[in-house]
Amino acid sequence: MERPLTGHFKEDGSALTLAEYRAAGGYEALRKALTGMSADEVLEEVKAANLRGRGGAGFPTGVKWSLVPRGDDAPHPKYLVANADEMEPGAFKDRLLLERNPHLLLEGMILAAYAIGADVAYIFLRGEYVDPARILRRALAEAREAGLVGERILGSGFGLELHLHISGGRYICGEETALINALEGKRATPRAKPPFPQISGAWGRPTVVNNIETLCNVAPIVANGADWYRGLGIGEECGTKLFGVSGRVRRAGAWELPMGTPIRDIFEACAGGMQEGYRLRGFLPGGGSTDFLLPEHLDLPMTYESIGKAGSRMGTGTLIVLDDRTCPVGMVLNLERFFAQESCGWCTPCRDGLPWTRQLLEAIEGGTGRPEDLATLEEHCRFMGPGKTFCALAPGAMEPLQSALKFFREDFERHIEHRVCPYA
Amino acid sequence: MSQIFARDRGWSQAYLSDEERAEIEREAECYPRREGLCIEALRIVQQHRGWVSDDSVAAIADYLGVGAAEVEGVATFYNLIFREPVGRRVILLCNSVTCWMLGCETLRARIGYELGIDFGETTADGEFTLLPITCLGDCDHAPAALVGDRHHHDLDPDRLIAILRRHEEE
Ligand SMILES: Cc1cc2nc3c(=O)[nH]c(=O)nc-3n(C[C@H](O)[C@H](O)[C@H](O)COP(=O)(O)O)c2cc1C
Numbered sequence: 215m216e217r218p219l220t221g222h223f224k225e226d227g228s229a230l231t232l233a234e235y236r237a238a239g240g241y242e243a244l245r246k247a248l249t250g251m252s253a254d255e256v257l258e259e260v261k262a263a264n265l266r267g268r269g270g271a272g273f274p275t276g277v278k279w280s281l282v283p284r285g286d287d288a289p290h291p292k293y294l295v296a297n298a299d300e301m302e303p304g305a306f307k308d309r310l311l312l313e314r315n316p317h318l319l320l321e322g323m324i325l326a327a328y329a330i331g332a333d334v335a336y337i338f339l340r341g342e343y344v345d346p347a348r349i350l351r352r353a354l355a356e357a358r359e360a361g362l363v364g365e366r367i368l369g370s371g372f373g374l375e376l377h378l379h380i381s382g383g384r385y386i387c388g389e390e391t392a393l394i395n396a397l398e399g400k401r402a403t404p405r406a407k408p409p410f411p412q413i414s415g416a417w418g419r420p421t422v423v424n425n426i427e428t429l430c431n432v433a434p435i436v437a438n439g440a441d442w443y444r445g446l447g448i449g450e451e452c453g454t455k456l457f458g459v460s461g462r463v464r465r466a467g468a469w470e471l472p473m474g475t476p477i478r479d480i481f482e483a484c485a486g487g488m489q490e491g492y493r494l495r496g497f498l499p500g501g502g503s504t505d506f507l508l509p510e511h512l513d514l515p516m517t518y519e520s521i522g523k524a525g526s527r528m529g530t531g532t533l534i535v536l537d538d539r540t541c542p543v544g545m546v547l548n549l550e551r552f553f554a555q556e557s558c559g560w561c562t563p564c565r566d567g568l569p570w571t572r573q574l575l576e577a578i579e580g581g582t583g584r585p586e587d588l589a590t591l592e593e594h595c596r597f598m599g600p601g602k603t604f605c606a607l608a609p610g611a612m613e614p615l616q617s618a619l620k621f622f623r624e625d626f627e628r629h630i631e632h633r634v635c636p637y638a
Numbered sequence: 639m640s641q642i643f644a645r646d647r648g649w650s651q652a653y654l655s656d657e658e659r660a661e662i663e664r665e666a667e668c669y670p671r672r673e674g675l676c677i678e679a680l681r682i683v684q685q686h687r688g689w690v691s692d693d694s695v696a697a698i699a700d701y702l703g704v705g706a707a708e709v710e711g712v713a714t715f716y717n718l719i720f721r722e723p724v725g726r727r728v729i730l731l732c733n734s735v736t737c738w739m740l741g742c743e744t745l746r747a748r749i750g751y752e753l754g755i756d757f758g759e760t761t762a763d764g765e766f767t768l769l770p771i772t773c774l775g776d777c778d779h780a781p782a783a784l785v786g787d788r789h790h791h792d793l794d795p796d797r798l799i800a801i802l803r804r805h806e807e808e
Pocket residue numbers: 266267268269270271272273275278297298299300301302385386387388389390391423424425426428429605606607
């Protein structure tokens with residue numbers, strides 16, 4: 215099986231140097247594009263490959279790029295931002311790519327910038343990622359020295375400045391319009407859309423924000439073509455995806471597999487199933503802001519559509535496993551504490567609703583919950599549902615809660631009835 | 639009061655040092671507007687001073703030519719900017735969902751027992767501050783923590799304490 219994202223990773227866990235990346239065919243896609251393809255041709259290739267954003271929503275990347283104004287009268291500078299804010303609880307895929315193959319990201323960024331006509335690019339890196347920061351700094355210096363970043367890249371007429379922005383923290387910075395405010399040195403509250411960032415983003419200029427894994431797919435697509443890429447997925451699905459599993463499984467980890475791989479293959483063949491003495495009760499398929507699924511869903515393929523039909527989202531593709539000895543109420547409380555803490559405070563339902571939700575869950579978990587609290591929690595799930603708040607943080611926060619109330623209802627009721635956590 | 643004290647030592651927090659200015663200017667090349675350097679300036683000043691005092695906020699505002707309230711608003715938004723003094727090393731202990739399932743509360747309790755600090759507190763000798771942090775992206779090696787600028791994973795209480803002792807000796 216071909217693994218364009220991780221296939222060249224080194225055994226010893228260290229990052230590929232520029233020389234090693236080149237020896238593995240690195241920067242050939244960039245040479246191919248800059249010497250023989252127009253910007254439109256690069257964009258069309260990515261569109262034809264049907265690459266979908268790996269930041270969680272699965273928005274088609276080529277379509278996103280095509281919304282950027284092009285041609286001679288397009289406003290400049292235009293910006294490209296690589297979103298390396300990875301802070302979703304249970305997500306650990308972008309860090310892997312940053313630490314092991316930084317040039318794959320840089321090459322993808324330069325190609326993406328070429329396709330949309332960007333002049334300046336940023337890597338927006340969360341402040342806690344200290345090892346990736348070190349690795350990226352070195353890779354950037356190597357690329358600059360080799361003429362891969364800066365003016366007239368590889369002797370072509372295309373130039374790009376590429377900078378590393380180290381974030382000051384907060385989960386909301388990963389939301390693309392909040393990220394743009396953070397980049398501008400402001401408080402990271404999200405912006406109203408429209409205008410979409412592709413029209414008016416950083417400093418009022420056209421801006422594209424893409425996830426790290428998304429951008430890492432670009433060079434392989436340009437090098438090998440859209441048909442090759444589409445053939446990597448299972449059935450209708452295109453390309454590969456990093457999937458991961460954490461929790462009480464035998465071998466927690468992340469693996470690059472064809473898009474459309476059944477969850478059971480990831481959970482059993484890769485992660486080795488549950489540890490001795492633990493049973494699977496459910497799992498969040500794509501990070502902390504996705505709905506729980508149950509063991510009966512293990513045979514679903516990991517695709518945006520099938521996971522969506524089952525009532526959840528593929529999100530980041532990193533599973534968080536709930537075992538039978540962990541309290542589901544406690545787990546949801548941990549998540550809602552996180553979301554309440556990370557609410558940026560801009561809009562009322564989220565700013566007030568999340569702490570209220572957290573308090574209700576704290577009461578239930580602590581043995582002082584009342585039967586009517588469950589209806590209040592359900593009401594919050596509606597008040598903070600999609601479209602009710604300024605950004606997607608609050609609806610994301612409601613996903614594990616609403617599904618836990620549905621699937622693990624007896625657990626909530628037992629807490630309330632017996633006035634104690636049965637798992638304690 | 640603090641300013642007088644600082645001046646007694648021949649140095650004031652109310653001004654940026656030459657080194658700090660030089661570092662901020664290097665970052666300035668990456669951004670189209672100076673106001674946008676707020677987060678960079680806060681981080682640079684914090685690297686030099688350990689934390690960001692009121693005087694430091696005023697000094698940054700002055701240097702970038704923006705209002706102090708603006709800088710304060712930014713400084714208080716971001717959790718990695720410390721507006722209160724912290725110890726020489728900050729322990730950022732991940733308490734997100736996977737680390738919670740795999741024992742971060744045990745680590746927290748052990749730190750409390752050995753060092754006498756809980757989240758938000760600093761040891762009496764000023765060596766360590768303990769803070770919670772959201773998912774460090776190392777869930778397949780949970781529980782995880784950052785100590786200073788070093789990442790540690792697959793932690794258990796004994797290993798964590800040994801690591802802290804090693805940090806202390808450096
Ligand atoms: C609260 C919140 C946090 C987010 N955090 C991230 C993140 O850390 N990384 C990321 O790539 N996308 C994150 N997103 C999604 C981004 O807004 C955006 O959709 C994504 O970066 C687009 O990239 P893609 O089209 O390549 O998927 C977040 C969204 C929300 C609402």
